[in-house]
Amino acid sequence: MKDFVNEAPWERIARVVLGIVLLYLGWSGTVTGGLGTFLKIIGFVPLLTGLVGWCPLYAIFGTSTNRKDEAARTT
């Protein structure tokens, strides 16, 4: 699925934390209704992309926040 990690370490941590927070808000009932259901699902997106380290949107647009990989490619 992925060729390389295109997210910087700080971004991966942020995505995982955001995903956990969104999932908690949805699944705990803190946010109810349609928004709560939305959070239950959408929370998995930043969580999984952070765990894997690969963002499909970054791949589509050919960008990356992973400076270490860019350094290996360009220096």
Add this chain to the structure above:
Amino acid sequence: MKLDDLRRPTIVEVVTPTCGACRAMASDLEAVAAEFDGRVDLAVVDAAAHPEVAAELGVRGTPTLIGVRDGAERFRTVGRRTRRELRELFVALAADERPGRVGHLDLLLRVGAGASLVVMGIVLGAVPVAVVGVAAVVVGAVAWWRGPR
């Protein structure tokens, strides 16, 4: 050839003339080496012409790729690799990382986040969350246990 003489990042490829996998991988390796020209060097050793060098390097099969940096072996692979896998080796050597091994960040994220999700899933009664958490822990633990390819 002595590995400790290689101070620059270098991929040492050990081949033999009759090795089909070596010939099949040659064009991909050449293309990837060209991408990393100036950053990672490629040294090719013909084990048939220089068996003593191959023996000194501990090579038991071809193609063998040895990643060397600062005179020390960083990784070793045996067998044909795809172009994508070859790029990962070159990227890892250039970035002074070991390829194919789960880093500390990956372990922290997968096992730590996975455990948090499992606990959260159990406490909240959210089965999908707990399932994803278990999967993350298992994937992280297996990748760490497998180590470098």
